[in-house]
Structures are given as structure tokens and as C-alpha cells.
Amino acid sequence: xxxxxxxxxxxxxxxxxxVKSRLARLTLLALxxxxxxxxxxxxxxxxxxxxxxxTNDDKSPNPSHKRLEGDLAKKLQELxxxxxxxxxxxxQTFTINDKEYKKVVMSDKCFIEVKDKGxxxxxxxxxxxxKMTQRVDKPLPKDETLAIGGDDKHxxxxxxxxxxxxxxxxxxxxxxxxxx
Amino acid sequence: xxxxxxxxxxxxxDGELSSxxxxxxAARIEIDPEARALHTQMQQTSALLKGNEVxxxxxxxxxxxxxxxERQISREEQRxxxxxxxxxxxxxxxxxxxxxxxxxxxxVILGAVQLNLVSSDxxxxxxxxxxxxTSFSFRSESxxxxxxxxxxPSSKKAEDEPDPGxxxxx
Amino acid sequence: MASKKDYPSMDDVxxxxxxxxxxxxxxxxxxxxHRDKIYAxxxxxxxxxxxxxxxxxxxxxxxxxxxxxxxxxxSFLTWxxxxxxxxxxxxLRKQKRQRSESIEEMEEESGxxxxxxxxVTPNPTEKLERxxxxxxxxxxxxxxxYEHRTVLILHExxxxxxxxxAKRMQCSIGTVMSRLFYARRKMAVLMASYRKEELR
Numbered sequence: 001x002x003x004x005x006x007x008x009x010x011x012x013x014x015x016x017x018x019v020k021s022r023l024a025r026l027t028l029l030a031l032x033x034x035x036x037x038x039x040x041x042x043x044x045x046x047x048x049x050x051x052x053x054x055t056n057d058d059k060s061p062n063p064s065h066k067r068l069e070g071d072l073a074k075k076l077q078e079l080x081x082x083x084x085x086x087x088x089x090x091x092q093t094f095t096i097n098d099k100e101y102k103k104v105v106m107s108d109k110c111f112i113e114v115k116d117k118g119x120x121x122x123x124x125x126x127x128x129x130x131k132m133t134q135r136v137d138k139p140l141p142k143d144e145t146l147a148i149g150g151d152d153k154h155x156x157x158x159x160x161x162x163x164x165x166x167x168x169x170x171x172x173x174x175x176x177x178x179x180x
Numbered sequence: 181x182x183x184x185x186x187x188x189x190x191x192x193x194d195g196e197l198s199s200x201x202x203x204x205x206a207a208r209i210e211i212d213p214e215a216r217a218l219h220t221q222m223q224q225t226s227a228l229l230k231g232n233e234v235x236x237x238x239x240x241x242x243x244x245x246x247x248x249x250e251r252q253i254s255r256e257e258q259r260x261x262x263x264x265x266x267x268x269x270x271x272x273x274x275x276x277x278x279x280x281x282x283x284x285x286x287x288v289i290l291g292a293v294q295l296n297l298v299s300s301d302x303x304x305x306x307x308x309x310x311x312x313x314t315s316f317s318f319r320s321e322s323x324x325x326x327x328x329x330x331x332x333p334s335s336k337k338a339e340d341e342p343d344p345g346x347x348x349x350x
Numbered sequence: 351m352a353s354k355k356d357y358p359s360m361d362d363v364x365x366x367x368x369x370x371x372x373x374x375x376x377x378x379x380x381x382x383x384h385r386d387k388i389y390a391x392x393x394x395x396x397x398x399x400x401x402x403x404x405x406x407x408x409x410x411x412x413x414x415x416x417x418x419x420x421x422x423x424x425s426f427l428t429w430x431x432x433x434x435x436x437x438x439x440x441x442l443r444k445q446k447r448q449r450s451e452s453i454e455e456m457e458e459e460s461g462x463x464x465x466x467x468x469x470v471t472p473n474p475t476e477k478l479e480r481x482x483x484x485x486x487x488x489x490x491x492x493x494x495x496y497e498h499r500t501v502l503i504l505h506e507x508x509x510x511x512x513x514x515x516a517k518r519m520q521c522s523i524g525t526v527m528s529r530l531f532y533a534r535r536k537m538a539v540l541m542a543s544y545r546k547e548e549l550r
Contacts, residue, residue, distance in 0.1 A: 075320075075323040075324075075325050078320070078322070078323050079320055079323060079325065079327070119522070121522070133330060134315060134328065134330055136317075136328055137521075138326060143324050144324050144325075144326070145323075145324060145325040145326070146325075146326050146328070147325060147326070147327045147328070148327075148328045148329075148330065149327060149328070149329055149330070150329065150330040150331070151331070159327075186531060187527045187528070187531060190527060190530065190531050190534070191512075191527065194505070194512070196511065196512055221535075221538055222534055224538075225534050225537055225538045225541075226506060226534070228483070228487070228541070229487060229502070229506040229507070229537070230506060230507075232480070232483055232484050232487050233390070233394065233484065233487070233488075233507055234390070234394075234484045234485065234487070234488040235386075235390065235484075236386065236389060236390035236393055236394075237386050237389075238385050238386050238389040238403070238406070239399065239403075240403065242382050242385075245381070245385060245407070246378050246381055246382070248407050249381060249407055249410045249411055249414075250374070250378075252407065252408075252411045253374075253411055253414050253415075256411065256415065
């Protein structure tokens with residue numbers, strides 16, 4: 001049987017001996033696609049959540065809290081809030097999809113559930129002591145940050161920030177490594 | 181019937197489809213009795229509603245109603261400003277008093293919000309399931325940040341009501 | 351001595367132009383002329399007389415403050431209605447939503463009960479007195495959640511397009527469509543159930 005132009009191209013692209021079984025060919029193609037470095041599922045989005053404490057004190061009473069740095073610190077400082085200092089209590093990176101909510105624990109008393117709603121929109125549900133206290137549906141394109149906040153004791157404040165981040169680098173596939 | 185078809189039938193009824201999509205839905209209605217029945221139901225419900233809102237009369241006399249409005253207008257004019265929007269009240273409570281630059285920045289940022297310079301593509305939908313909290317949001321275009329602030333107006337909280345701020349930060 | 355104007359015989363355009371120049375009497379005539387309709391719209395959304403009165407008063411105060419912004423791009427009544435609708439939407443958002451409503455919304459988004467219900471057709475041959483029909487519709491509207499009622503009012507009574515409704519309700523067009531579908535189905539079911547009640 002002579003090869004059609006499409007089959008010829010496919011064969012050339014695969015650079016593999018011709019495999020008789022159609023199922024085997026498709027399986028092989030699927031494996032190669034999935035193992036390629038840096039390819040993420042188109043349904044997955046990568047986000048970062050942080051629990052932040054705002055205060056006018058120079059230090060946090062909790063030694064595990066790090067002073068917030070980087071662009072997020074700059075953003076909060078630029079906003080017209082009265083707090084001088086921001087401390088990072090917890091940071092989590094995670095992926096979401098449009099099938100189910102992803103639970104992200106921020107502290108013993110607080111967690112969020114996040115889901116991809118499509119069109120760069122996400123739903124963030126905030127839980128305090130097991131009860132949902134807020135639900136936000138929001139477009140969250142690249143460079144956009146959502147912060148949910150409230151007053152804490154002694155004139156301080158808490159914030160839970162959620163924003164998109166780059167996909168973490170994945171381990172190179174054995175095939176790709178071997179070819180190099 | 182699939183949800184997509186149900187919504188297409190509705191959009192067809194409401195004239196929200198492109199001509200191409202409308203033709204496809206019309207063809208579907210011709211051959212599919214279930215689609216036809218649903219379309220008929222929506223059509224008849226819509227026809228029933230149109231022009232059949234209850235007439236209601238304002239339960240106050242013309243003079244009394246007007247006196248309330250006139251008084252409020254005078255009050256506003258004496259005050260010299262429109263009533264403070266929620267974001268201004270929030271600023272008064274939470275903006276640092278020393279930072280004149282901060283206040284100016286706030287006015288610029290929030291002025292942009294007030295003038296609807298924020299793209300509607302970035303608007304959010306917020307749900308407050310708890311009775312004792314209220315929330316409002318504001319956005320900084322320059323920082324590309326939306327802040328949703330949860331406020332608990334009551335000073336005393338019931339023991340079984342979660343306070344998202346309480347001991348979140350340990 | 352200034353001539354006395356015959357405000358009741360002036361049309362809306364003349365009245366609001368006079369009001370724009372600071373003529374409060376002209377504005378009062380506009381209030382008297384349209385207060386019932388504005389109140390009715392507020393009531394249909396808020397389902398509460400006190401809130402409807404407060405919000406319609408607030409709408410008139412805002413209208414006075416914004417008169418200069420109105421260029422006559424729509425009728426005065428349409429413009430006023432938009433103001434009161436926006437105030438009602440703001441108020442509804444601020445008000446505490448019951449948990450059951452948010453769960454209902456989530457259920458609806460995932461394909462709620464009404465999506466699976468059989469089609470119920472309102473009986474087109476049933477001759478109802480108009481007042482009776484309107485009363486039934488009003489009763490059914492009162493049984494919808496605020497989101498479903500609002501989308502129905504904005505679409506069926508205010509004749510806004512999906513895009514405009516989405517903008518006002520600050521949600522996606524998809525959400526508008528889902529809510530409208532649910533609201534229409536629910537209305538049909540409720541209207542049919544009232545009929546069954548009456549036949550018993």
C-alpha cells in the first residue's frame with residue numbers, strides 16, 4: 001500500500017520504524033506528547049496563594065513569619081493602607097482545573113478552595129473555621145492579583161492573595177534527555 | 181436535553197444568536213419535538229410576562245414624597261458633596277493619616293474606579309454567605325490588584341460565627 | 351414678574367430641560383409624573399415596601415444631582431429607571447445573601463433540578479382576568495431568588511440584552527443565560543402550580 005502524503009509526513013516526523021498496529025501508533029504518540037518537557041495540560045492553571053499579615057509593628061511576634069518582599073510587597077505598600085509592615089505567614093503554589101475545587105490550606109483556621117471557571121476566570125472560596133466566609137468569581141489574567149482581607153486583632157489585618165504564576169519547570173523526559 | 185441546546189433555544193428566542201446559529205437552531209426545532217416543546221414553553225412564558233407587571237402605586241402622597249426628596253437634596257447641597265461612597269468611608273478608617281501622598285494616590289486610584297475607567301472584563305462577582313459580615317471591593321489599576329475587604333460591623337460576635345481574621349495569623 | 355409655567359402640560363423633555371437650569375418645580379412635576387413607575391420597579395426588585403420607597407427617593411435625589419449628565423439619549427423615564435435599577439442592584443449586593451441562595455446558584459450552575467424537569471406549558475387558552483394574571487406573576491416573582499428575579503425583570507420587563515444585563519449584574523453572559531433559563535422554567539412551574547391550587 002503506498003503512503004499518502006499525510007502518512008509520509010507523519011512517518012518522517014515520528015522517525016520511527018513503521019508500526020503496524022494503529023492502536024500502538026496512537027499510544028506511542030500520546031506517550032511522546034505527554035512526556036515532552038514543559039508541556040502542561042491546557043486545562044491546568046498555576047496559581048500562588050499567600051497568607052499575609054499587615055501591621056504597624058516593625059517585627060512580627062511570630063519568628064516564623066518572614067517580612068514580605070518582592071513585587072507583592074511593593075503592590076501592598078503602594079496601596080493606600082495604613083499598615084507599615086507586611087509579613088508572609090504562608091505561601092502555596094498549586095494548579096487548578098475546571099473540573100473540581102482545589103483546597104489550599106493557609107493556616108490552621110483558614111483555607112481556600114479555588115477552581116478554574118474558564119476565560120481566565122477563577123472562583124475563590126475562603127473558609128474560616130470551617131465555614132465559607134466569602135466567595136469571589138473573578139477574571140485573573142497574568143499579572144493580576146486578587147486579595148481578600150479583613151481586620152485582625154490589635155489594629156492589624158490579614159490578607160489572602162491569589163495570583164497566577166509561571167508553571168514550575170518539569171523534569172526532562174527520558175527521551176528528550178537521551179536525544180541531547 | 182443538553183444544557184448547551186437549552187441555552188441555544190433560549191438565545192434563539194431572545195434574538196441573541198447570529199443568523200447562522202439561528203438558522204441551525206430553527207432547523208433543530210423543526211425536527212426535534214423536545215426542543216420544540218421547550219421553545220414553545222419559553223415563548224409562552226415570555227409572552228405571559230410581557231406587559232403583565234402588577235401596577236403599583238407609591239403608598240405616600242405626592243406632597244409627602246416630594247418633601248422627603250426636597251429635604252435630601254437641600255441636605256446634600258448644604259453638605260457640598262454627594263454622599264460618601266463606601267470606598268471613601270473605607271479610606272477614612274484604613275488609610276494612614278500621615279501619608280498625604282498615600283491619600284492622593286488613593287484618590288487617583290479610586291477616582292479611576294469611580295469614573296468606571298476599570299475594564300468591565302476585570303469586574304468580580306462576590307457572594308457573602310454570612311449574615312454578620314459585609315464586603316466590598318476596590319481595584320488598583322496601577323497595581324493590577326483587586327482587594328475584597330470583609331468587614332464585620334458588629335463589635336460582639338456570636339461564638340459560633342467564624343471570624344476569618346481571628347487567629348488566622350498565628 | 352416671571353410668568354407662571356404650566357408644568358402639567360409640559361412634556362418630559364421640556365420639564366427636564368427646565369430642571370437642568372435649576373427649576374425645581376419642573377423637577378417636582380417629573381417626580382409626580384413618574385414616581386409610581388419608579389417605585390414599582392424598585393418594589394419588583396426589592397420585594398419590600400420600605401426599601402422600595404427609600405431607594406426610589408434616593409434615585410430621585412441622584413437624578414437631580416446628575417441632571418446635567420443626561421443628554422436625552424433615551425427617554426427620561428428610561429434614564430430614571432436605570433438609576434433606580436442600579437441602586438437596587440447595589441443594595442441587593444450589600445444585603446446579606448442567605449446561604450441557601452448561594453447554594454441554589456451553585457446547583458443551578460451545575461445543572462439544577464429545574465433543568466431536568468419536564469416541560470410545563472402555561473395554558474394559553476385559559477382566560478384569566480388581567481388582574482388575576484398579574485397577581486399570579488407577581489406572586490411567582492416573589493418566590494424567585496433575587497438574582498433570578500433580577501435577570502427576569504431586566505430581560506422581560508426592561509428588555510435589556512444579555513450583554514447589558516451582564517454588565518449591570520457584574521457577571522458573565524453565560525451566567526445571565528443560565529439564570530434566565532432557570533427563572534423562566536421556575537416561573538412556568540410556579541404558574542402551573544397556582545392553577546392546580548385554584549382548581550382544587
